[in-house]
Amino acid sequence: MDWSPFILTFKLACITTLLLGLISIPVAYWLAYGKSKFRTITEAILGMPLVLPPTVIGFYLLLAFGNQSLLGGWLNNTLGLHLAFSFSGLVIGSMIYSFPFMVYPLVSGFRNIPLSFRESGRVLGKSELNIFYHIILPNSKQALLTAAILSFAHTIGEFGVVLMIGGNIPNETRVASIAIYDYVESLNYSMANRYSLFLLGVTFFILLSVYFVNRKRNG
């Protein structure tokens, strides 16, 4: 059995989750506590990957990343970056696709922290950054964990976007879901079954252990 699609899938899910976390925490902070009137429209835009079919997202990303588009051509000519049909392209696609799964739990987690927590920090003369790092983040562990698991799981289960912008290239963009699709297409049902069962087992085990740890921590 060829393990490379699984390694690629988990690599993609790890990198996507980490990068997405770094971007989403400030965004979620702004959405939860900001005063700007653009917050509602931003929240609506960020939620769009939930509604749009992945093929639509993939199609637009392919147009954007392709050599013939302005963006794709510019990236290609000036930075030498090929985002279509490459692993980095998959990371960007997955980040867009999983954005709401990271941001929404964080926003609701931040909003649930009682105002008195932040106020007491202010009374003690802490800076907002200090309050964020020492009060808000430690009190949002649950939300952080949920957001990370959801984005991780969602990236593993991703198919439409990867199919459109990935191009099924071994060791580069052939993730597990694509490999399974490929085996089904080639009528090799036994291999498709084996891959699917393995993926099923691994994801169940990941989710189980995370929720187990979570329950234990909460007593």
Place this chain on the structure above:
Amino acid sequence: MKRVFIFCLVFVGLISCNSKKNSPLRIAAAANLRYALDELVDTFEISSGVPCEVVISSSGKLTAQIESGAPFDIFLSADMAYPNYLYEKGIVKSKPEKYATGALVLWGGVNRISGLNDLLKEEYQPIAIANPETAPYGKAAFEVLKSLNSEEYWVGKLVYGESISQVNQFLISGAVSVGFTSKSVIFSDSALLKSSWISIPDSLYSKVDQGFVILNKRPDQKENADIFGEFLLSKQAKDILRRYGYTTEM
């Protein structure tokens, strides 16, 4: 919290270490070639020592990906139209060449069909064909159907797969009882598809000439792609293709 951040950084560092090995020759091929290509690639790898990897999809999809800059080295289409399109648009520099002619078969599943006229009986409908707009074998299949009855007659009596692969799945799953597929498919590992098919007189449809084109998307693979192109036109490759139901020029 700090520990988590440090862990994350180390982790990203570790998984980004990805030493790029000598990348193999990347062959993009149409769905109907899947079975023959396994043997072609094995033979080629042994005789030339060039490692290969294969990406399979429908010809139309692959063409769209090549247009967007997909890093493939050689493209084996299910027809001549797609390679010619790439050539005429100036996306590829080398001229497309024909390597084989495919044959269409009618697969009858469990309800053994005796002849093409059975297709007009309601018990065999709906009939599965690949999308005539994008799949060369679907186009050929639709020509056969039109020779049996008018185009209007078939409205609502067909189901469309996006490529030959999806038609095969309709047939294997039993979702439809008859369908048009490429002859090469009966050489797949699926025992079910091996049985119960009839060949179709090639006067009923226009020939499915299959062409390949060298892409030169990655200059370091150009030489290997040329060698593979020569191999496809060699007697050795033609013998293999013929064993999988294709016809080739001598």
